[in-house]
Amino acid sequence: MAETDTDLLYLYNDTHLNSALPTIVFLSLIMVTGFIGNCTVCFVYLKRFKPSPLRCFILTTSFFDLFICVFDLPIAIVNMRYLYSSGEFLELCKAFHMLHDFSFMTSMFMLLAIAVERYKKICQPFENRMTVRKARVVIVVSCLLALVLSSPATIIFGAHIFPVNGKNNTIINATQCALANLHVYHIGTISKISLTGWIVLDIGVFLTLVVLYCLIWRKIYDHIDVMTNKTLSHSQNANIANASAEHASITDTRIDDDDNMTTTSVVSGSIDHSKTTMNQSPTRNTHDHPGTLLKVTLTMVCVSLASFVAYLPIICLMFIALFAPSTMTTFQESVTWLYYIVLQSFYIQCALNPLVYGFCNTAFRYEMRLACEKITSN
Structure with a gap:
């Protein structure tokens, strides 16, 4: 390619920058936001939280969100x-599309894994409960499945050569990282x-999440109703606590440390139950608090909802491209900057997830406050 043609392509790139700048x-x-947030989540959950299945899934999700921020x-x-x-840059182009698909598929599978873990813990508390080892197996299987499903991207995507107008009514070839020219006759x-x-x-994925969380939500509210009735009964007869073992249901299920989102700081300051009387209540989260299941599950629902909101624009765009391609072309040409923002909107989940993990988790905020106090004191 002549030097003048190269300069002309750079001129096309600079012209395109005007419409692409808002998206950039x-x-x-x-x-930037996702990098800082996910680094914080990875550090706090890895260093301060006790091992649990939920911790494994959150760390995996944050790791891939961080990978997207750093590479994708x-x-x-x-x-x-x-x-x-x-x-x-052919090899980089293929690697980009494959790792892009791999990262987002793995994140989707982690959302499903979290929902299944919540379902088994709340709706089936006495049946084959999730353990840290099982959670790690689920993560490995999810990664392998995502790798298999994303591998065709290395064949489908590549250098797509298309003509553009050159000087003196000539035609020059531009090269875009998109569907490869190998598939030019089957590109549609x-x-x-x-x-x-x-x-x-x-x-x-989202329909499965909706079904699982609806079942979970129903069980939690049943749990809260029974716990409320149980509290009223205690106030009428203090000896009813001795008969609570007769009720084998979720109302008597011990909430694990991951539901309390217990950290090393919280564990070190645990209460001596031998010194607690009927008229005393622990100052920290207890294992039988009826709102703990609701709080943790609400956090996971917010994470799933954030992903749904992030993916909704691109899903709508896919429907338009599939069933009304002419409308898609008009939208792309008339409001180019908005088209590119909608096209890339699913990336926003990488920044939203750390915010949800932090603001919806009391223990997370507590650890962050401790870290900030240590930094300022030094």
Whole structure:
């Protein structure tokens, strides 16, 4: 390619930057916020929280969100900045699409794993409970499944060469990181299959989450009602506590440390129950607090809801591209900057997840406050 053609492609890249700049700023904010948030989550949960299945799933989700912020988002920004020459780095292009699919599929599977763990813990507390070892097996299987499902991206995606206008009414070739030219005659079919696959996967995951959390929510409220009645009975007859063992239900299930989100600081300051009387109540979270299940499960629901909100725009865009491609073309050409933001909106979950883990978790905020006090004291 002549030097003048190269300069012209860079000019096309600079012209495209005007419409891509809002999206680049949007992705940059997500990258910085997500990096700081997920580093904080990984540190606090890894160093301060006791091992539990829920901790394993949260750490895995945060790790892949951090991976997206460090690897995926910078390359996505570079691809948008150099749209007309991004396909020149073939191996990086293929790795980007495969790892992009792998990361997001693994995050989806972790949401499902968290929902299943909550369901088994709350709705089936006495049947084959999840352990840390089982959680690690689930994580490995999820990663392997995501790797298998994302591997076709290395074949489908690559350097897509397309013509653009050059000087003196000539035609020059631009190279974009997209569907490879190998599939130029089947690009429409491959695109539809890919869109359909993602739509089915997204909708299937979210419908499963809705069903599981509805069942969990119903059980929790039954649990709270029974605990309320149990408290009223205690006030009428203090000796009823001795008969509580007769009721084998979730109301008598001991909430594990991961439901209390117990940290090393909380454990070290645990209460001596031998010195607690009927008129005394512990100052810290206790294992039989009826609101603990609700708080932890609500946090996980918020994480799933944040992912749904992040994915909803791109799912709508996929439906439009699948069933009304002309409308998609019009939208892309008329409001290009908004089209690119909607196209990349699913990245926002990488920044939302740490916020949910932090603001919805009292123990997390407690550990962060301790860390800040140590930093300021030094």
